[in-house]
Amino acid sequence: MRSFHESISRWTVALTLLCLGLVNAHSVITYPGYRGNNLHTNGTVEQTNGLGVGWENGSYVYPYGMQWIYPCGGMATSRNRTKWPVTGGAIALQPGWFRGHETAFIYINIGWGTVPPNMSNPMLSVFEITGPDNDPYPGTICLPQVPLPANTTASPGDNATIQIVEAAKHGAALYDCVDITFVEPGEAEEVTPQNCFNSSDIGFKYVFASKSLTTSGAVRLSHLGLTAVVPVLLIVMFGFLMM
Ligand SMILES: *[C@@H]1O[C@H](CO)[C@@H](O)[C@H](O)[C@H]1NC(C)=O
Ligand SMILES: *[C@@H]1O[C@H](CO)[C@@H](O)[C@H](O)[C@H]1NC(C)=O
Numbered sequence: 506m507r508s509f510h511e512s513i514s515r516w517t518v519a520l521t522l523l524c525l526g527l528v529n530a531h532s533v534i535t536y537p538g539y540r541g542n543n544l545h546t547n548g549t550v551e552q553t554n555g556l557g558v559g560w561e562n563g564s565y566v567y568p569y570g571m572q573w574i575y576p577c578g579g580m581a582t583s584r585n586r587t588k589w590p591v592t593g594g595a596i597a598l599q600p601g602w603f604r605g606h607e608t609a610f611i612y613i614n615i616g617w618g619t620v621p622p623n624m625s626n627p628m629l630s631v632f633e634i635t636g637p638d639n640d641p642y643p644g645t646i647c648l649p650q651v652p653l654p655a656n657t658t659a660s661p662g663d664n665a666t667i668q669i670v671e672a673a674k675h676g677a678a679l680y681d682c683v684d685i686t687f688v689e690p691g692e693a694e695e696v697t698p699q700n701c702f703n704s705s706d707i708g709f710k711y712v713f714a715s716k717s718l719t720t721s722g723a724v725r726l727s728h729l730g731l732t733a734v735v736p737v738l739l740i741v742m743f744g745f746l747m748m
């Protein structure tokens with residue numbers, strides 16, 4: 506009975522958050538901010554013939570949802586940059602807005618410059634989160650001290666974009682960004698228990714390979730014939746992901 510009530514109230518919170526998100530532009534990156542509300546889906550897959558984005562009567566449509574579009578979830582570089590310390594700083598996000606994130610891989614990258622040429626600079630190693638279930642869920646995670654990528658530095662006044670990639674259980678990735686200008690520590694918005702906290706029902710896991718797929722594994726598969734090996738390896742890898 507108690508857990509039934511708990512799950513109902515969690516659902517109420519999730520639904521409320523979702524409604525607020527659609528109406529009031531609630532964010533996914535809660536600290537230091539975000540480019541804008543991209544929790545948005547419009548148009549139909551027929552209109553785009555299956556593409557993630559289409560051009561329809563003078564505007565874009567995103568039949569699968571804006572957040573699936575690389576590199577920043579369908580949002581162009583913004584003018585309202587937020588301040589972030591040159592020494593690295595906090596990043597907080599709400600990972601459970603969509604279905605499919607019972608487990609998810611989170612990547613945090615940086616793109617250098619005002620309009621970055623790419624986002625291929627990881628600030629942290631990929632990590633995994635575990636949510637309460639596969640439906641949308643509320644909750645926030647926060648890493649209080651995300652560093653700049655190894656061997657890189659920034660000066661006050663430099664611009665960059667922080668990109669969060671969240672790969673769902675099924676492998677598809679959501680994108681969200683925040684445009685920053687680097688400042689001296691202390692000039693960025695203060696990090697507090699209100700804007701940087703971990704919700705108790707979201708867990709963290711390291712992602713690592715316990716063992717590479719070795720030749721002995723391949724040898725055992727080889728009697729199936731060369732053409733069979735690749736699909737079988739893919740199925741084996743997929744099996745790992747589904748676990
Ligand atoms: C930038 O502006 C957009 C649109 O007004 C807003 O949704 C977003 O929160 C702003 N981001 C920052 C970091 O101020
Ligand atoms: C685009 O315009 C056509 C012709 O006016 C209309 O039939 C169609 O519904 C419009 N599409 C959208 C997405 O509004």
Ligand SMILES: *[C@@H]1O[C@H](CO)[C@@H](O)[C@H](O)[C@H]1NC(C)=O
Binds near residue numbers: 545547561564565567
């Ligand atoms: C679809 O949503 C995008 C993003 O909010 C918006 O820019 C665009 O105008 C919308 N397209 C239509 C046809 O309403």
Ligand SMILES: *[C@@H]1O[C@H](CO)[C@@H](O)[C@H](O)[C@H]1NC(C)=O
Binds near residue numbers: 584586
């Ligand atoms: C950083 O971005 C702001 C706003 O987009 C721009 O006005 C400023 O010139 C940029 N700074 C540098 C160093 O490019």
Ligand SMILES: *[C@@H]1O[C@H](CO)[C@@H](O)[C@H](O)[C@H]1NC(C)=O
Binds near residue numbers: 617
């Ligand atoms: C990514 O952008 C950086 C500049 O921020 C550049 O040095 C690097 O060559 C680019 N990498 C790729 C793969 O394009």
Ligand SMILES: *[C@@H]1O[C@H](CO)[C@@H](O)[C@H](O)[C@H]1NC(C)=O
Binds near residue numbers: 655656
């Ligand atoms: C950073 O620099 C050190 C010393 O030059 C080097 O050993 C290390 O491989 C570099 N790390 C990365 C990620 O480039």
Ligand SMILES: *[C@@H]1O[C@H](CO)[C@@H](O)[C@H](O)[C@H]1NC(C)=O
Binds near residue numbers: 647648703709
């Ligand atoms: C949230 O949990 C992660 C992983 O354990 C930890 O690194 C981080 O410091 C925690 N954040 C806060 C605000 O305690």
